[in-house]
Structure formats: C-alpha cells, structure tokens
Amino acid sequence: MAQQENIEQDQDNEDLEVDLHEDDSDIALRPGPNADDPADIERYISAEVRKLYDVYSYRHAAAILANSFPEELREIEQALLSFRITQREIGIPGGNESDMPKKFSRSLRPEGWVEARIQGDLLVRMQEYDEQFLENGKIKKIKRDESEPRIIRNFIDGHKIDYVKGRVAFDLEWNSKDQTFDRDLYALRAFHECGLISTGVLVTRSESLNPVFDVVPQLTKTGEVELYKKGKFAGEPKPVKAKYGASTTWMGKLLYRLNAGRHGGCPVLVFGITPKLIVDWD
Numbered sequence: 001m002a003q004q005e006n007i008e009q010d011q012d013n014e015d016l017e018v019d020l021h022e023d024d025s026d027i028a029l030r031p032g033p034n035a036d037d038p039a040d041i042e043r044y045i046s047a048e049v050r051k052l053y054d055v056y057s058y059r060h061a062a063a064i065l066a067n068s069f070p071e072e073l074r075e076i077e078q079a080l081l082s083f084r085i086t087q088r089e090i091g092i093p094g095g096n097e098s099d100m101p102k103k104f105s106r107s108l109r110p111e112g113w114v115e116a117r118i119q120g121d122l123l124v125r126m127q128e129y130d131e132q133f134l135e136n137g138k139i140k141k142i143k144r145d146e147s148e149p150r151i152i153r154n155f156i157d158g159h160k161i162d163y164v165k166g167r168v169a170f171d172l173e174w175n176s177k178d179q180t181f182d183r184d185l186y187a188l189r190a191f192h193e194c195g196l197i198s199t200g201v202l203v204t205r206s207e208s209l210n211p212v213f214d215v216v217p218q219l220t221k222t223g224e225v226e227l228y229k230k231g232k233f234a235g236e237p238k239p240v241k242a243k244y245g246a247s248t249t250w251m252g253k254l255l256y257r258l259n260a261g262r263h264g265g266c267p268v269l270v271f272g273i274t275p276k277l278i279v280d281w282d
Helices: 002-016 038-044 047-052 061-068 070-082 087-091 096-111 180-193 207-213 251-259
Strands: 053-058 114-124 129-133 139-143 150-165 168-172 199-205 268-273
Touching: 038 047, 038 053, 038 061, 047 053, 047 070, 053 061, 053 251, 061 070, 061 199, 061 268, 070 096, 070 168, 096 150, 096 168, 114 180, 150 180, 168 180, 180 199, 180 251, 199 251, 207 268, 251 268
Parallel strands: 168 199, 199 268
Antiparallel strands: 053 268, 114 150, 129 139, 150 168
C-alpha cells in the first residue's frame, strides 16, 4: 500500500513538473550597489526602449554607448524596438532557441554586426640578474643576457560573441543553461581586457515573463497543445513553466553574476524582455 502511494506521489510530482532541486541562492531580482544609477539609464536610453524592456547598466555602460558610440546604440535600440515574439514561439519545442537570435540578426547583420572570436598567444620574457658585493658594502646588480622568450600557445582561445561592431559587443540569451552567462561575461571580459571592445550589451528574459510561462501552454512540434497524460491534471494543458525554469538564462541569473562582478572591468548594459513584447498577450 505504501509503495502504491509513493508511485502516485511520483506521478503527481511529474505532472506538476516541479524541480525540487531548484536553488534560489544564486538569483538576484534587483541590481546591486555596484550598478549605475537609474537616472543615468533614463538620461541615455530612449523612453520607447525603457517602456518595453527592463534596463540595467554596470560600469557606466549606458553613458559610454550614448557618448562614444551613438550610432551603435541607435542600431541596438532599433533592433530592440523591432523585436517581437508570440505565444506560439514561446510554447513550441525546439527551434525557438535559434529563432530568437534570428530576429536580431535581421536588424543587426545588414548594419555590419558580425560574429567574432578571439585567439591569442602569450609571449613571456624573463630577465635575470646577478648580484656583486662591493667593498663599500653596497650591492651591484648585473644584468644577464636575455633568456629565450617563451610562447604560451592559445593563452586566449575560443571566446566568441555573436554580434560585434567596432568597439561594441552584443549578445542574446533566451533559454540556455544559466552557466551560459558565465561564458558570455568571460568573453566580454576577455575582449575588453585585450582592448578590442569598450562595452558589452546583453539581452535576456525579464523576471516579469515568469508569470506568462504559468499560462502559455506547451506545444507539440506540429503546434498542437501538449496535455498532461496522467495524474490529477490529466487532459489539461501543460504550461511552459518547466521549459523555462529557474536554472535557465533569465534576468535573475544574470544580475546575480553582474552584482558579483564576474564581468570584471567591462562595462555591461542589460535589457530584459518583458511581456509587452508578446504581440498576442493581453
């Protein structure tokens, strides 16, 4: 009897699609004290964009873009304003992960934004000195002949950013594993430390999209509503909540990393996609 109850409980947990191992200890719902003042964002980012997106800036990224790279900021804002999604794109399996970047590619690629990857070797020189003790008690350093330089191959390797133009980098994360943010921030940091970019821009899902996922149903590959097959919710539509879990790329996971300074010295401007961008959402 107890075994049967356990089986039924397991079925209920499966139907609820609850991840009992989710941990909110690495989630931040607001920017930390190291983020820029909201007044700076209002000064440099258009009201039209701020109406549709949550916007956060770190290390004066908004000011740098507006003052030093106004053309790149204009093109980014145009791409953000033209971006729209539907409930079907949210609910359908596969495809949507690659479809979201395509929406930005249609705006940015014609303007000269290209995918970029950096690689680099490190040349290391070591200078050696001998010491000579003089009669007056002083020590004289004698420089030896320079040793053979050492080259560390692929010291920097594999850092890729989807959109780069001039000294500005741009990337989008819709629904990947949240560790992808570590890769993105490390890439921005590497590009910045190598002197290749001055600022980075990231776009991801706003926290305000989470309630939408409680309502929007999962779809099959043919576009039909996915239904629970067993348990007390049998026959009812499955929400997409499980597909867009807390361990995927959304604003709470990104702000946590930015508050911790994982972007290093690279200025980063962040935009969060809100429900206002869903064309068929009331």
